[in-house]
Amino acid sequence: MKATVVNIVGGALLLAHGIAASGVDTTSFGSPSPPSKPHGKWVSKKWQGTNYACKCFPGDSCWPSTRDWQTFNNTVGGTLHVNTPPAAACYNTFTGPLGNINAYNAAQCANITTNFPDEQFQIDLPTAGLWSYFTNDTCRPTTNPSGSCTLGYYPVLYITAKTVGHIQAGINFARDNNLRLVVRNTGHDFLGRSVGWGALVINTHSFQDISLSNTWEGAGAYSGPTITVGAGVQAINALKRLHSVNPPRIMVTGECATVGIAGGLPQGGGHGPWTNREGFLADTALEFKVVTADGELRTANEKTNSDLFWALRGGGPASFAVIVSATYKTFDDLASTGINLEINPSHTTNSTLLWEAITIFHGYSTHFVDNGLYVYYEVLGPLLRVHPIVGIGKTTAQLQAIVKPLFDDLNALGVRYDTNTKTYTTFYDLYLDLFEPETAGQSALTGGWTIAKQDALSNHTAIIEAFKTIIASGGIMVGHMWNAGHGLPQKEWSKSAINPRFRNVVDKLITVLPVSGSASLAEKAASQKTLTYVMDEALRTASPNGAAYVNEADPFQPNWQTAFWGTNYPALLKARQKWDPNGVFYAVSTPGTEAWEQIEYGTRLCKKL
Ligand SMILES: Cc1cc2nc3c(=O)[nH]c(=O)nc-3n(C[C@H](O)[C@H](O)[C@H](O)COP(=O)(O)OP(=O)(O)OC[C@H]3O[C@@H](n4cnc5c(N)ncnc54)[C@H](O)[C@@H]3O)c2cc1C
Ligand SMILES: *[C@@H]1O[C@H](CO)[C@@H](O)[C@H](O)[C@H]1NC(C)=O
Ligand SMILES: *[C@@H]1O[C@H](CO)[C@@H](O)[C@H](O)[C@H]1NC(C)=O
Ligand SMILES: *[C@@H]1O[C@H](CO)[C@@H](O)[C@H](O)[C@H]1NC(C)=O
Ligand SMILES: *[C@@H]1O[C@H](CO)[C@@H](O)[C@H](O)[C@H]1NC(C)=O
Ligand SMILES: *[C@@H]1O[C@H](CO)[C@@H](O)[C@H](O)[C@H]1NC(C)=O
Numbered sequence: 233m234k235a236t237v238v239n240i241v242g243g244a245l246l247l248a249h250g251i252a253a254s255g256v257d258t259t260s261f262g263s264p265s266p267p268s269k270p271h272g273k274w275v276s277k278k279w280q281g282t283n284y285a286c287k288c289f290p291g292d293s294c295w296p297s298t299r300d301w302q303t304f305n306n307t308v309g310g311t312l313h314v315n316t317p318p319a320a321a322c323y324n325t326f327t328g329p330l331g332n333i334n335a336y337n338a339a340q341c342a343n344i345t346t347n348f349p350d351e352q353f354q355i356d357l358p359t360a361g362l363w364s365y366f367t368n369d370t371c372r373p374t375t376n377p378s379g380s381c382t383l384g385y386y387p388v389l390y391i392t393a394k395t396v397g398h399i400q401a402g403i404n405f406a407r408d409n410n411l412r413l414v415v416r417n418t419g420h421d422f423l424g425r426s427v428g429w430g431a432l433v434i435n436t437h438s439f440q441d442i443s444l445s446n447t448w449e450g451a452g453a454y455s456g457p458t459i460t461v462g463a464g465v466q467a468i469n470a471l472k473r474l475h476s477v478n479p480p481r482i483m484v485t486g487e488c489a490t491v492g493i494a495g496g497l498p499q500g501g502g503h504g505p506w507t508n509r510e511g512f513l514a515d516t517a518l519e520f521k522v523v524t525a526d527g528e529l530r531t532a533n534e535k536t537n538s539d540l541f542w543a544l545r546g547g548g549p550a551s552f553a554v555i556v557s558a559t560y561k562t563f564d565d566l567a568s569t570g571i572n573l574e575i576n577p578s579h580t581t582n583s584t585l586l587w588e589a590i591t592i593f594h595g596y597s598t599h600f601v602d603n604g605l606y607v608y609y610e611v612l613g614p615l616l617r618v619h620p621i622v623g624i625g626k627t628t629a630q631l632q633a634i635v636k637p638l639f640d641d642l643n644a645l646g647v648r649y650d651t652n653t654k655t656y657t658t659f660y661d662l663y664l665d666l667f668e669p670e671t672a673g674q675s676a677l678t679g680g681w682t683i684a685k686q687d688a689l690s691n692h693t694a695i696i697e698a699f700k701t702i703i704a705s706g707g708i709m710v711g712h713m714w715n716a717g718h719g720l721p722q723k724e725w726s727k728s729a730i731n732p733r734f735r736n737v738v739d740k741l742i743t744v745l746p747v748s749g750s751a752s753l754a755e756k757a758a759s760q761k762t763l764t765y766v767m768d769e770a771l772r773t774a775s776p777n778g779a780a781y782v783n784e785a786d787p788f789q790p791n792w793q794t795a796f797w798g799t800n801y802p803a804l805l806k807a808r809q810k811w812d813p814n815g816v817f818y819a820v821s822t823p824g825t826e827a828w829e830q831i832e833y834g835t836r837l838c839k840k841l
Contacts, residue, residue, distance in 0.1 A: 273410040277838060279831040284838035286831075287412045289430035290329040290388055296409050301389075307401040311391045315359050315383070315433070317371035319344050323381035326371070329388055329430070336377050345373040349671040351490045355418040355466070358390050358435050359427065362672040366424020368834075369675050369749035385424065385834065387414055390433035396529055399554050402434040404527045407816045412837045415550045415817070417464060417495035420488070422678040422742075423787040425496070425549055425819040429835040434554065436463035436495060441557070442473050444481075450519055450559070451535035458518060459483055460559040463494045474562055475660045482506065482565040482659055484513045487608055487667055487712070494520075494558040496549040500783030501730045503714060503740060505606040505622050505659070506563070511720035514545035514728045516561040522553035525816035529556070534727075543807040547729035547797070548782055548822035552811045568659040569631040570620035570666045572652050577614050579648040589649075590616050591696045592641045597713050597738040598688050603634045607713035608667070613703055620666040628655045675749040677759055679768040679786030682740040684733065684777035685715065691774055698770035702743055707767050710742040731798040733779040742784045743767050753833060764788050782821070792821040815839065 273294040274285040288294035296304070305312040316333065320326040321340035326333045347353035354360040361367045368384030393399045406413035412431040419426050439462030448458045459481075461470055467485035470493055474481040484506045485493055493502070493513065498520075502513025510516055519533040520541065530553070532541035543552045575589055590611060600607050600621070609618040623631035632653065642649060656662040683695060702709055717725060717735025725735050745767065747759045764786055772778065780786075780795035793801045801823065808824030818828055818837060827840045 277831065277836065279838075283841040284829070284831060285841055286836050286838035287430075288410050289412070289836060294410065296405075296411075300409070304401065304405050307405075308391045308398045309394065311394060311398060313358065313390055313392070315387050315390055317367070317381060317383060317386050318354070318357050318360050319348070319371050319373045320381050322374050322377060323371065323379060324377045326381045326383075328383045335381075341373065341377075348373050348673040351670060351672045354672040355420075355437070355490060357419075358392055358437075359387050359416060359433055360419050360672075361386075361421065361424060361427040362419045363422050363424075363676065363678070364673055364749065365675045365677060365747060366421075367427050368429075372673075372749050385427050385429045387416075387428055387431040387433040390416070390435050392435045392438055394438050396523065396556055399434055399436070399523045399556065400527045400529065402432070403523055403525065403554065403816060406432050407525060407527070407814070412818065413816060415495070415554050417492040418466060418490065420491050421496055421549070422784055423820055428818075428837070429830065430837070436554065436556075437492075439463040439494075439556065440465055440469070442470055444473065444477065444562070448518055448559075448561075451533040452518060454518060454561060457481060457562045458559050459562050460557055461494050462557050463492070463555050465493055466490050467493050471660055471663065475565065475658065480565040480658050480660060481562040483560055483562045484510050484516050486513075488670060489663070489667065490669075493560075494555050496783060498558060499544055499547065499549040499551070499555070501546040501716075501728070501734070501781065502783075503712065503716065503781070505608075505624065505663070505714075507714040507716050508601060508604050508606055509624060509719040510561075510563060511716050511724065512546060512728060512730055512734075513560065514730060515716070515720055515724060517541075517545050517558060517728075518561060519559040520544050520553075521556040521558075523556060524553045525812040525814070539803075539807050540811055542727065543729055543804055543811070543823075545728035545730070546782075547800075547804045547807065548819065550817050550819040551808060551822040551824070552817075565658040565660055566625035567627070567655065567657055568662045569623045569626050569628050569653065569655040570662050571618075571623075571631060571635060572620050572666070573616075573618040573649055574651075575616045575647060575649045579650070581614070583614070585645070585647055586614070586616065587696070587700065588645055589642060589647045590699065591692075592645065593618065593638060594696065594699075594711075594739070595692060596635075596638050597683070598685055599637070600634070600713050601685075601715040601718055601738050604718065605631075605634065605713070607711070609711045609713075611699060611703065611709045611711070619668065620662075622659075622662065622666075624659050628653055674746070676744050676746045677763045677786070678742055678744050678784065679763045679789070680740070680742040680784050681768055681771035681775065681780055682734065682737045682778045683771070683775045684779075685736050685738050687775035687777050688738045694774040695771075698774040701770040702767045705762050705767050706745060707763070708744040708746075710744065712740040712742075713738060714740065729797065729800050729804055731779045731796060731800065733777065733798050734781075737778065740781055740784070741771065743771070743786075760788060764790065785821070787820045789821060793823075796821070797823070
């Protein structure tokens with residue numbers, strides 16, 4: 233299907249919309265034009281009484297001509313493609329901004345239908361968003377080929393960049409033509425930051441190089457072992473590689489094995505089972521190779537472009553540069569123990585009892601993080617699933633001693649539960665065995681809040697009431713108990729742009745509110761209101777000293793500047809104004825995007841005048 237579509241579009245459909253654009257500098261590759269050059273390619277719009285200057289989209293007179301696209305395609309080695317939604321093969325007609333395409337293919341439809349929930353399958357597709365809500369869900373797999381399939385918020389065109397030159401050319405072309413640019417690695421972003429209506433995508437997932445070194449001779453005081461990963465590398469591949477050396481090594485990654493570790497993860501921070509010991513992934517960064525908005529390849533570390541380096545460490549995804557590769561510290565892997573705990577309807581259907589058990593469990597959050605544990609858990613309507621409690625470097629006896637008060641209290645309450653304990657020769661073995669794969673293709677809004685230690689200690693009853701509010705609103709909670717200030721020495725904290733409040737927390741919560749893929753705009757607005765002003769508001773009120781995590785958040789988080797970055801925000805704004813003054817990059821709720829809005833129901837990206 234893909235080849236036919238691309239040929240048709242390359243030949244005819246782009247032509248239908250191509251209007252010759254003058255002054256496109258496709259030769260600027262390698263010698264970029266100054267970023268602040270006003271090129272006048274803006275589209276004026278008025279929306280709900282406000283005037284906007286908008287980027288160029290298909291159908292606009294400033295959208296590049298077919299010839300410009302072809303020249304660009306040559307510059308990027310033929311890696312430019314017209315995008316179709318993954319499930320287009322299930323429909324007779326796919327209606328895109330570039331025309332109608334007959335995309336039906338029974339075998340491919342069967343393939344996508346079976347694999348739609350498979351994370352790795354979606355990651356390997358060039359533009360898919362794993363959490364489908366922000367694709368607008370306008371083309372889901374179906375058995376009804378006469379249904380409607382439109383592009384929704386999936387991007388219009390993409391390049392599968394294979395070289396730094398392709399990334400540079402993509403940035404230059406988007407900048408010079410004032411196109412909406414989206415950077416996409418694995419598509420994990422909960423907030424829709426790796427998709428975008430009307431956008432050109434630079435897909436960085438082909439950058440799969442991994443190299444290890446025993447010593448670091450670059451900038452900074454550190455001189456130990458390192459790992460350097462290309463922009464496309466996923467956690468599991470880096471961990472596998474580190475495990476293969478003798479003795480095995482490890483790095484900070486998320487709990488999720490499929491997340492990319494050089495794309496969005498470090499730019500948001502990147503928390504995982506090792507965060508209690510070593511901080512965020514961003515705290516372990518030594519150097520990034522990046523392409524900035526002016527198209528220049530640059531190095532960022534403690535000495536060179538140190539303000540950029542700081543901003544890339546937790547200052548917000550896709551805001552300052554496109555990361556090409558990242559170098560991180562690595563650590564000795566350690567024997568580790570894990571404990572699972574579950575209370576589900578087979579144990580009790582008494583919700584009063586269940587909430588008493590949840591209250592007891594959560595009351596130990598400070599005790600857990602103070603003792604160096606990491607805990608991943610879920611609360612759904614009728615159950616508590618703690619899967620797992622992790623003790624890195626801890627024996628069975630050591631971990632059991634730490635969690636004993638919890639089990640004593642549960643036993644005294646008289647609630648039944650399942651539990652099991654297992655010790656592994658390395659954390660890596662524990663990780664493979666106890667952490668579970670997640671599914672793609674779910675339509676839901678996500679939000680969240682992180683509970684401050686002082687609030688957990690002083691306002692715990694209110695925190696549990698907030699949890700009840702979330703469940704009563706139809707939501708789900710995913711908790712991650714860690715404190716990014718527990719193991720990392722205080723003198724290291726300010727080297728990352730992460731909200732300083734994360735150095736004194738006990739539980740980073742994700743809230744999830746499922747929304748049907750076919751919900752109307754009014755239903756979506758109502759759900760958004762519930763997430764922002766009922767569910768998350770309850771957490772914010774109960775833990776006023778908490779913070780929000782930019783990678784697992786509500787895109788409409790109120791006061792996002794303070795919630796995501798606290799006292800670091802002014803310096804991040806300054807860095808954004810320096811490195812991307814004209815908004816070549818855009819991701820929702822990131823530094824310096826205050827004037828930007830997706831008007832016309834989340835579509836056209838524009839700057840408020
Ligand atoms: C199932 C699941 C589990 C998760 N678990 C964790 C966890 O344990 N810990 C945690 O911290 N987070 C977790 N996350 C959130 C995750 O950190 C973010 O979604 C992260 O941004 C993903 O980065 P990515 O590059 O893999 O994904 P993408 O969706 O491809 O990109 C995410 C963002 O980064 C930008 N980006 C990607 N590549 C680049 C690049 N090379 N240069 C510049 N910008 C780039 C994109 O434009 C986008 O804004 C999880 C998410 C999911 C869906
Ligand atoms: C880009 O070039 C390649 C290789 O020639 C071709 O297969 C592809 O269809 C072109 N893309 C577009 C959008 O025309
Ligand atoms: C299913 O689709 C994927 C990705 O497009 C492809 O790599 C794979 O070969 C397909 N499998 C089958 C059985 O067609
Ligand atoms: C997005 O979905 C809504 C329905 O929830 C629909 O009204 C709107 O037209 C869709 N927009 C696009 C661009 O797909
Ligand atoms: C449910 O549990 C609560 C708290 O333990 C208890 O007081 C109550 O009697 C239980 N209800 C039933 C129907 O068993
Ligand atoms: C405790 O939580 C309640 C309810 O959310 C809130 O009103 C109150 O301000 C909180 N107290 C403190 C000291 O933060």
